[in-house]
Amino acid sequence: MSRLPDQTDYSLDFRVSLDGFSPEANDPIRGEGTFERILAGVSNLVAAGLNPVITVTEVYEENGSESGKERFFEILRGLGVTKPRLKILPVFQIGAEAERTGAYESWQRLRESDALDEEWSHLQCSSCRMVTDQGVWVCPILVNEPQGKMGQTLSDTLEPFRLEHPACWTCHVYGVSCRT
Ligand code: SF4
Incomplete structure (x- = not known):
């Protein structure tokens, strides 16, 4: 699988969404049991020689802070990722997030x-x-x-x-x- 990126003329990247440092923080956003499944998925990618980009939304203020990023890096290093890649995104008030915290206002x-x-x-x-x-x-x-x-x-x-x-x-x- 790690040869895949070399076998295409196009760039190939995997992105994995993770929204908290623990099941208690992540699972209410991503679904019951997803924290463990996400970590297992990242481990599988690492075992296959791939380094996914971990996408984190700012559903919690700490997620995008320096200390928050370091905590995510620690989790990833613990899974064997030597060069963790983290992407922080703002929250989009659509889908489940619109139901959880409210939809966009008309002026937005x-x-x-x-x-x-x-x-x-x-x-x-x-x-x-x-x-x-x-x-x-x-x-x-x-x-x-x-x-x-x-x-x-x-x-x-x-x-x-x-x-x-x-x-x-x-x-x-x-x-x-x-x-x-
Ligand atoms: S279509 Fe809108 S939501 Fe999608 S990337 Fe473009 S600006 Fe963002």
């Missing part, structure tokens, strides 16, 4: 005056799409969001996508980049 939308033109190349939606067996979505953040679905095939997505979803506001305000 991009406006024409936000003038993204020069600064949107870092957004994942500017250069890729998410292909699933249910269709093609504009980006990984909006998978399963009806407004984010562009069609059934990649050819349906060769057109501009208006950044009208409230999650786009979060990308803009927090400068979210999804390139790793």
Whole structure:
């Protein structure tokens, strides 16, 4: 499996979501029993010679702090990851998170005056799409969001996508980049 990245012309990375340092912190966000399953999955990837990017959202203030990052690094080192890779993301108020802490307010939308033109190349939606067996979505953040679905095939997505979803506001305000 570790040869996979060398066998493609494209970059290949695995990302694993983890939202807390313990089952008590992570499982209410990701689901019952997921903390142990996530760690087991990371161990399997490491055993296969791969180094996944661990994606952490700021559902808890400490997650993105220096001490919080160090705690995640410690967990990963304990699983045999020699060079831990951590990606901190802001919270998007969609899906289960909207039910847990509330959906976006009506004012949380991009406006024409936000003038993204020069600064949107870092957004994942500017250069890729998410292909699933249910269709093609504009980006990984909006998978399963009806407004984010562009069609059934990649050819349906060769057109501009208006950044009208409230999650786009979060990308803009927090400068979210999804390139790793
Ligand atoms: S949420 Fe909006 S701005 Fe962010 S990557 Fe997706 S489409 Fe682009």
